[in-house]
Amino acid sequence: MSIIPDTSIEEVRDLSDIVDVVGDYVRLKKRGSNFVGLCPFHTEKTPSFNVNPSLGIFKCFGCGEGGDVFSFVSRVEGLSFPESVRLLAERVGVVLPEEDGPGEEASENESIYHALRFTARYFFSALSGDDAEAARDILRERAITPESVKTFGIGFAPDGWEGLLTQAQKAPIDPDILEKAGLIIPRKDGSGHYDRYRYRLIFPIFSHVGKVLGFGGRIIRPDDEPKYINSPETPVYNKSRVLYGLYHAKNAIRSQEEAILVEGYTDVISLYQAGVKHVVASSGTALTPDQVSALARYAKTIVLLYDADKAGLRAALRGIDLILKSGLIPYAVRLPDGEDPDSYVRTHGGPAFEAYLKDHRQHFVDFVHENARAAGSMDTPEGRAAVQRTIVQSIALIPDDLVRESYLRTASGVLDIPDVQLRPVLEAARRGERRAAIRQERRRMRTTLSGSEEPALKPRRGPDKAALPAEKRLLRIMLEGGLDMVEWIMGNMPLSDFTEGPSRRMAEMLVEQYQNEAFDRNVFLSHSVDATIRSLTAEIMTVELEPSENWTRRKNIRVPGLDENATEAAASAMVLLKLHRLREQETHLRQAIFQAESGGEETRELNRQLVELKRFEKAVKERKFIDAV
Template sequence: MSLPPGFLDELRNRLSLGQVVGRKVMWDTRKSNQGKGDLWAPCPFHQEKTASFHVDDQKGYYYCFGCHAKGDAISFVRETENVDFMEAVKILASEAGMTVPERDPQAQQKADQRAVLTDVMEQAVKWHRLQLQTGAASEARDYLERRGLSAEAQTRWEIGFAPAKGGVLASLTGKGVKQDDVIAAGLAAESDRGGAPYDRFRGRIMFPIRDARGRAIGFGGRAMDPNHPAKYYNSPETALFDKGRSLFNHGPAREAAGKGKPLIVAEGYMDVIALAEAGFTATVAPLGTAITEDQLRLLWRIAPEPIIALDGDTAGLRAAMRLIDIALPLLEAGKSLRFALMPEGQDPDDLLKTQGAGAMQKLLDQAIPMVALLWRRETEGKVFDSPERKAALDKALRDKIKLIADPSIRTHYGQAIKDMRWALFSNAKPGPRKGPQRAWNGRQEAWKRDVSPVATSKNSALGTGAAAEDHLREGVILATMIAAPAVAAEFETALEQLECRDPLHQELQNLILRHLGADDLRAVILGELGETPLEKLMSQSHVAISPAIRRPGDAEIARLCLTEEFAKLMARRGHAREIEDAVEDLTGVVDEGLTWRLAQASAALDKAGRGDNEDRAEYVIGENGARMKKDEQNAFDQLLDQIGFAKGTERPKS
């Protein structure tokens, strides 16, 4: 059965030979360099103990230095599965998500036609090269010289020129090439008005486009007329040229990347040439369009983490942002993108001319991961000063992360977003991670000095009793969240708003918020802080007897416990704040608004505290029916006396 032209090329491009072979062999990890696609294993075709079987994953070929077996993915499947050619193609097509075309009786004819068109394109490359040396191309030569391209560089890149008159169509047909073949190669076009065919490229500098195997498949033409509406113009889609599945400088860049050069993706032909001439030889560019899914797969076949170096203008940034949405669903372990952001208003060629290769290398070294650019896209220029805006940001980021198919990558993206979100919204920025023991040693003295917030409440009349109880409630909340991470995520907003007054509690609060969603939150915290801080938390008496801690697997108990503890803590602190605000507002005259505020705060505190199982004898009933602890009532009375209530004046009811 004959296959349509290009089908096998597409099949090989979509598959990783390393993955195909990896099902049959065990890679030698000491000898292999998986990041570069340089893989070694004992040969599956003959018995041996040493790793003499080599796979070049970037080029898609294998070779055994022992038995001399060699081939590509199709031949490997044929030999190892003992199937014929078409069966091997069907197996691989199924893995690649491709449908094997039906029998094509004209397949050989099409293959022959492609060979003819390839020859036509090679003749066109040579003809355009000759035209660059003519008098009509003097302006083009001056332009290339101003752009810093020497005659040697122009030869290396086979740069040519298409004159405004007397173009390639007349030249090739004059040498016996069929007019239809020139048109089929995309070099000429039929007139819409019924006239004679005309040259597609006129008055342009010509850049040949070659496929991964080095065959000329198209051209990119740069207009010499600065007012021309199409500055760059590419060959149309032909039997040879599919611009959405091609890359400029594909073959040389693949070879350079195999030798360790970083794969760079620039925006246009001149950027690629400038970078390659400066030593960044593994540079490619899409062909006049935004990067497509197929081009992205081609890039990952060359290198696992290409660096996108688009122009530092609005259009370049928009292109980078659009690429995120294309790449997210395609991400795999070890395959991602990094972004080197050019200075504003500059492209790689400008940067090289003004600051040199060192500046470019520095930008490449500082290339940011895709998750950082995703965060920048969703937050830059925006203000998150309300719960609604924060919620909108959360939703936008969640929707993007859901696009990632790989569950492991999705989890890591979620964690990275949590870290950045915490850094944006928290006053206490998370610092660099330290080893457990070192982290504990660095914090131990501070925690010893302030085991309980009671010591810091000397200026508050309610400090001795209420602050100690707040400390215990904080401990129960944090311990419950660590014991029930699945439930903890439901209380993220409440935890963010919690003002922990104990340094240990603050540290645990930060870690819980940063790692919400982790399957084993306790293990993560142990890895960050070691065992001592958790032991310190769990040893608190109020924590140890909490039902949620005594029955750690019961999600419903954990949920009820957190609901109750947050309600009590928020109500008590709201009560204290009302008293503080009232003291500040008091000007010597007691008005109804002040007494109403204090009464409402007491009522809220009473409502939240009705679930306590403590001895009722410790409580007193205020004139409005609200319950308060005796020490709180005494402190409350003392405070009112201190702020000047004379005997006989109606006082706020507790």
């Protein structure tokens, strides 16, 4: 790469509006002659990140980071100085020497970007070829206009195995770089490469500053498999960070302070051309925290369009928590049955779509409550308690005190429970969140300090203890009931209620499976788990776990058999387990009181705790979990 002349650097600096550039990453508000926002370089809740447009500089008073527009881009994008100049030059339309091809010294990433840009142009022009008729038919059916084709760079990958490879080599682009860019695949016999995308409609995936990062390729022949081929992760394409359509949507999102989240490429394109421009898709992945923070640079609220099936609801619930956690406000909207955003906007037009979104958006409290009621979860006391807990736990994620309070009052209205009754649950959930945040921070620091991506040190554990009958029942119910049951049970009790040892480790693994939506009960019997989990699993899956007669008689608690309603069985097992934990605490307390009394010490506080404990115990017996925590 040739050296960029100083005059060009100054020209790029003059033409780059620092507020505009920073605004792509940070939601800025005008304050006096400065603009302020939340710093992208450190985590903060009140803005200490300042941009001064007349001086062309930024400065964070929280972490000390500061500089000009080039150092901002360099830091935020992880680029070298010349790369930052080139990125900004592209943005303001300054032509730098040797812009068409990277020279020998170009970094590998720049070569990959170059290969991707070349490929995007190749696919785009192939769409006008004679062999692309069927691809153009699909676009016509979906009423995608030529203007949208241009805006989104839609293209066509011709049939055949080496079309792109041959053209790229003429350019010349090294096959090694094409492979690193995810565009070609090495042949198994080692004799060269072949194209990844063959006879497909192509949707380029852009970064938020308009760089091509990868492609999604949709089938043209209905019986081809799979329906979509997406670029693999590459040095420049990290799927969990990228949102499809963000490059085109970001200005609209910024001005409306709202983003609509849909599922597919064509949903984004159809809405955009109908004038609904603040729309993005998290294509290929479930919504990730990084994607939400990318949106948080521009938006305050996020509207989730969801499918009413189970997977759709679960995805929406997960999305809601991610969004709340990042300080944004989620709304959920369900389209009429049988409609997707693409079909809706084609039939009714953009303004009708926006009106529908305004009229049908639900805040998350209503959303969770209504879906729980529809699913019958509000028909039993423990079901209601679980729903209340789910909602309050979501509220606990909201970082802003005032917003959180306001949602607590909303929840109290929707659930018809005085908010004083919800508050203890909220406080407990917030303590849990803080602990989790601290753990995560510690883990991050350890990773940074050791410079490795190795998982954090294992938390210190006491000696393994044997599982209690009640938790064996719970584990079995989860194994048999799958993700829904894991969700319900773990929504009602903390992992710490499980005995330290194989049973807690097993519960942790189930929670992990739940989080990854990858339920696999066989793994617990496989050699990938430690022997204690294996033998526990074998035991709980084979031994008859009928409730002991003793329990029923002694504690006067009804314990149904496992073949009865599984939820009911789980609820009563949870009661037994919680009571067991409370009794342990009670024993400790009584010992402490005894010791204090014999030492002539004050016992009022300990006695108060004992009374409190007894109250909890009563509430647990009456299954008022929500009051008992």
